Amino acid sequence: MSMTRPIATTRSATGISTGKLAVWWLIASEIVIFGGVLGSYIMHRLGHPEWASQAAHTNTWAGAFNTLVLLTSSLAAVLAHNAAELKDGKKAAKYLWLTILGACIFLVVKGFEWSNEIHHGFTITAHTFWSFYYTAAGIHGLHVIIGAIIMAVIAMDAAKGKDLQRVEAVGLYWHFVDIVWIFLFPLLYIAK
């Protein structure tokens, strides 16, 4: 059931578009969520040097490849924004779909990575290092999935030239998810 947008949504006393402003606030609250997870992990990791032997079993190449994937998907997202600015909805949609493809590759790699680790006995309960590993990367992965879904909806609209301003907003969210991974990568994979 479609709903006419209220006049409220069209106002902009700050000069920032409503959707974008909302995403910045969303990012602000997500900083604290991930900050809580990562802060807890960091404190434990620093207090438990013996976790290094567990951390040694993470797959650095998978992590590095996934970082590459996410960075590239961020490029796609910003190119989508660029296209939207130029009012080219079809191109914006195309780049958004590429971003989503990046998300899918990321998740597939993660799937292989995790199943391999679980196969070797490194389950979430095997050791508290792995508890943090799966939880932190899992919460991040959840954000990737949700972001990809929302992005797909926006891509479908953008292809029809509708609501192009949302391309930038979802891109901002995506870059944030990328930045979280940029820090997760050294924390989980390099800190050995």
Place this chain on the structure above:
Amino acid sequence: MSDATTAPAAHDAGHGDGGHGHHEDHSKHYIKIWGVLLVLLVASVIGPFIGEATGIQIITLITAFGIAFVKAYLVIKHFMHLTVEKRYIGFLMLTMLAFMLVFVAGVSPDVMKHAGQRWTNDAAEAVVKKGLAEDANGHGGGHDEKKPTEGTPPH
């Protein structure tokens, strides 16, 4: 990076070309930034190898973590355009980060350290010792469910 490359903020009037539907195509700039990010990624993977090999831990720290900050900054500035956004948005983000630092600062004396002024966390210290001993024996534990050690919880 040249400064003419600050990409326009969407929807705002008064930025760049006044928002009258006439935006420049910044794709080349974004691709350039992406290239830099990839170089940094490579450095951040190779660096720790060198750090491990030479045993100089600071190399690992700078390349793995220091570069992470640089990568994040590049994404923030060039992809998210935070530097041309209204200033309070950036302050908002920094404030949230500051709260996280307050959190870690307030909690680490209890969680990260295992002894302090007139207290020790015996259980944690036992676990650390046991873990390091196992590592020294070349045999990291942690396959499936570990048998809990006898340890009294702190406090």
Place this chain on the structure above:
Amino acid sequence: MSSTATAEAHGHDAHGHHEEQNFFLKYFWSTDHKIIGMQYLFTGMFMALVGGFAVYVFRMQLAFPGMSVPGYGRVTATDYNALVTTHGSVMIFWVAMPVLIAALGNYLIPLMIGCDDMVFPRLNRLSYQLFLISVIILFASFMVQGGGFGGAWTAYPPLAAKAEYNLTPLGAPLWLLAVVFEFAAFLLGGINFVTTVMNSRAPGMKMFDVPMVVWMIIIASILFMASVGPLVAGAVMLLFDQTLHTGFFDPNKGGDPILWQHLFWFFGHPEVYVVLLPAMGIVAEVITTFARKKLFAYKTVLYTATGTGVLGFFVWAHHQFIAGIDPRMANIFSVTTLLISIPVAEMIFVYIATLYGGSIRLQTPMLWALAFIAEFLVGGVTGIFLGASGADIYFHDTYFVLAHFHYTFFPIAFIAVFAAMTYWFPKMFGRYMNEAWGKVHFWGTIIPFNFIFIPLFLLGARGDHRRIYDYTHFPDLMKPGMQDLRVLATLSLVTLLAFQGVFLVNFFYSMFFGKKAEANPWKANTLEWLAPSPPPHGNFPGGLPNVYRGPYEFSHPDRQDDYWPQHVEGNQS
């Protein structure tokens, strides 16, 4: 249900709803902020009955240990723990927050800033639905085997993490899941509120023309957003400890239970300001209207509220003074805790200064607002004792703490809410509440309230520990007079609960049969009083207003009327 909101706006059709919606769509699938506000309000009121029932049962157990409680039966120790947990969790998460922030925020914000809805109406509807899901999950937790969670609303591990300790293997994770859904609902709601206020203000409404209650709800939303993150992380970790047997909080597996405490209280302390600030905002609206006087120092209140909120992030470990935290941290947190009393006191002083010299009318909303100031003061002052870590060594986990936080929470969750309800009822339902019965309800609440908690202060000082289900086992706590105080508190509670029946009857009767109210019965200045009572879909049938002055221009010397609404044209300094 009310007849608010969805009457078609006459001729003013910016909304494309040409068909009359059926009952279900109109009241359960609406995106209208007023309907959603009502949904939160009625849900919150219902949950207050749940929380009130829980406290009735366990206080009866304390007063008459071992006896069958009318309406419940005998209370076992496990029952007691579950009741205490339910009371605390429900009152904070499912009554105070939904009513103060979600209900009042949703209802008032678009009206008070002069627009036609929130900026994201469908997100708004989703927020309520997530909230409703959290209520359903919570009720599910009561009905599963083992019963509802009994680890207190603070859910410390290892009790909260291990089913062999808490005896509620299903109830504990369900409770946690309910809390997580509630948090998600409020995060989304907060984003909606803040974006709406930042962007959709009426033309001419500058930052300092925004009514204080709107500011307070916004600051509260921001505080919530900034503080809940670590607890969300912690909740996931606790959930995994409960269900997957990970060891995040298990020292034997390299975890740390103190980490949970920190994660919890890092949120838990700002949370009290999250609920306090909207309550103070309500009181500001009421006292200015009923003293016919502008707020004594609007900017001071605003900056102080912000300062309180920020400072509130630096005090959390005062809940953990004797938990085994590093004593040096206890020193630091003691200092910050004592400091935070200053800005809060500052706001109270400004309110008193606002009243001073005003033309005070003691109608029911004003009675509640005045009671808030008096009772909250007691709560605040007793907090000073607790903030000193040395004194807290004795007081921690005694009824002294409990009485302290009830002298703060009860004003926040009930006194200020009754002020809001009696004040905005005419706007919401287009009818007056009965004034005489309102006063009966007021006195029937305030007097018993004090007779509940003053005895509890005394008992706490004498050593009554919290979360004990039967004091007869403790000879030191059965000294002469002590059990009498417990009985007095319980009987006063039963009296207080009985008087809430007066409110409920008044509320629902007036909704349908009360005297009809005009748009601005209290002759106030803020924009919601321009809209009809009740406002139709779209809020302002005559068109969205512009704003020409601040919200508290009462008794202006150049004016004949003692009020000057914000939307009326004319110049103003």
